[in-house]
Amino acid sequence: MYGLSSDGKLLWGVGTQGTIVSLDLKTQKTRNHEQRMEAQGQLLPAAADSETLFDIEVQGDGIAACGAIHGAGVLYTSKDRGNTWRRLSLVNACYGLHGLADGSYAIVGSAGKVLFLNGPDGGVEELSIALPAVATKWNIKSIWGSTRSSLYLVGWHGLFLVRR
DSSP: OOEEEEOSSEEEEEOBTTEEEEEEGGGOOOOSSOOOOOOEEEEOTTOOTTEEEEEEEEETTEEEEEEEETTEEEEEEESSTTSSOEEEEESSOEEEEEEOTTSOEEEEEGGGEEEEEOTTTOOEEEEEOOOSSOOOTTSOOEEEEEETTEEEEEETTEEEEEEO
């Protein structure tokens, strides 16, 4: 498992082979700190065996998951709790995404770029950033923030604050 997200009722996770798993939190009883939880998996459409998903975010009925296949980025979105999926190809691998207060998602990956997936229309807006370190394939791994104007990026070269 690479990424986890929850809406308080279900726990969603992503991993290898383009799989998203969900776990009903109400039926799980934790007796100790080491309990394996059985989750139900769903193979995403058009997923190849070599596709890996790295992160997932849940906002209301909307779900977004991103990853990579042969180094090229891939983003899956669903507006109906995972019953139907839309697949978008990204230029660079996607390692992290974060839901923002306006219902959109901020997506980060290789080459020091931030992408915004607009919730209502599904469009993608690209924000190019200049990192003070040499951009590598693994430069940005995670993202956090509450608005599009101020984001924190975490990578192999440190923590970055991005302001628009």
